[in-house]
Amino acid sequence: MAITVIKGGLETTVQDYPGRKGAFGMGFPPSGPIDHWSFRLANVLVGNAPGAAALECAFIGPTLRFERDAVIALTGADMKATLDGDPVPLWQSIGARAGQTLALASAVTGARTYIAFAGGIDVPLFLDSRATFVIGACGGLDGVALKEGQTIPLGSADNAAPGRRLKEGTRPPAPAGGIWEIEVVAGPNDDWIDAAGQRRFLESDWKLSPKSNRVGFRLEGPEWTFTEKATNKAPENGEHPSNVIDHGYPIGAINLCGQTPIILMVDTLTLGGFINPYTVPTCAWWKLGQSRPNETYRFRQVSVAEAQAERRRIAALCTAASLAPEGPP
């Protein structure tokens, strides 16, 4: 016994990073945390490997009782967490004793809180990963989001201490002026959108729809307009300009379903018959993970090389090198 779930929260799942690999071609998306920056830092704070299994809590967090002593860290959204009623600070490791209760409420800033436990969460591997895929009913803890009465098994830790903090500048920053600037790479199907449509996509404000989840982030905004490639095509491509012969879907792709763009996320369907004019690269997923319904996105086009450089920069921050030197006792 390690941790008992008193309340599951809205959708709390066991995830690891980068999730399942090698099964995308069978139809299994990778899953894993959406804000993988905050997720990895939570693990770093408790002495785990950055990708170790931890909890992702969406919008309303869980209530958990410790059945043994543990070192934990919370990162990401502020859900006014308490341990036996005392406030729990974000972005540092803390000790919890057997019998204590950790309670998270609703997110007041951001959308997803990550809870890492020293030693990681020790659920069985499924396709070499501990990540939960709720729609596929597999991975994680019995393939479901946490529910009352479940037990979360923990691994053993030998490298954990409370009071660890991060150096300045290693955490994901808050959005400037409440507007999220999201990097996009053009393609794979940007040539289906005409010049006016491309300009409109990049220059308009887009609103995140409440109908968003780990499968896809739905956006509301202006109309799309198309090139001849979309309007004058072989009939098996389908009727609407956004229809194409079934093809595979990159994760992060902005999938245009009629006039509705949906950013395909970590639990995505792996293929379908709609075009993907742009793709949100992995370096910007943390912003998706922390944005709230009705918040505004603005897209900024970057090159593949720029997106890869930013990914490397973030990965370098998600290591023990980001821990602040420990002060005097």
Add this chain to the structure above:
Amino acid sequence: MIYDEPRFTPGGDRFIEMELGDELNFDLNFLVHALTARVREADFDGIIELLPNMASIVISYDPDRIGYDDVVRKIGGIFASLGSLEDVELPSPLYTFPVLYFDHVTRACWEDYCARIVEKEYDPDLMVRLNKLESRAQLARIHSGTEYWVAALGFYPGLASLIALDPRCRLTAPKYNPPRTWTPKGTLGYGGSVTCLYPARTPGGYQIIGHSPVPVVDLEQRLRAFRDRLALLKPGDRVRFVPVGREEYDHVEAQVESGEYEHQVAAYAKFSIRAYHAWLETLDMSIRF
């Protein structure tokens, strides 16, 4: 058309879409899978996954190990060295699935849709009408009268998109609008020119015309066919549906439930596109089953 040169476009920082053509065409799909097989054999460092589909392949790669340009150069190089497709022969196990056409399970699903969402014509009757067939019996005869080719795998784990290899058995079907909120596991569906077996209880849009008790996905890996995998079918495999009566259906269902069921498969079979083309030449296209 099938492009002379494949077209590569980025999908963010670690995916690439490689388009080989822009139509539904068996030779094009065979090319996709022949190329996928060769790229897998080459086992390039940093190329992680391949999602072959009707006319394209999505490639995922690790940008810390291989750059975009190198992926394009390496896979483009394999494409250039493929040679004539006519000489390619791929392993292609042939699976047989017992199907109860116009069954009680999918009828209950259709009735539920009509009661809760919107009235619609019974799916088999809609397909009979739109394909100008004489009867449901002829629909079952045509649907079960051909081998099917697994053209793609995915959407949902283990869902195989099947296309008829005998052109005389190609049917078409519109999709549900709005889609169903649930479809029974094992449902035989038809949408566009693709048929499929639903691997699990999921939402869906295909017309539903039958049911098989034989699973295509088993996350618990209980049946013998799943000992070394979760999903039965791979692109390039073949499938045949055999109409059975209720008694045989119940027998197979009981065997599946007890864990004894043995999937029927000719695991040794291969597919030669040269032989397929030669066979197509011999067909009397005026015959309807």
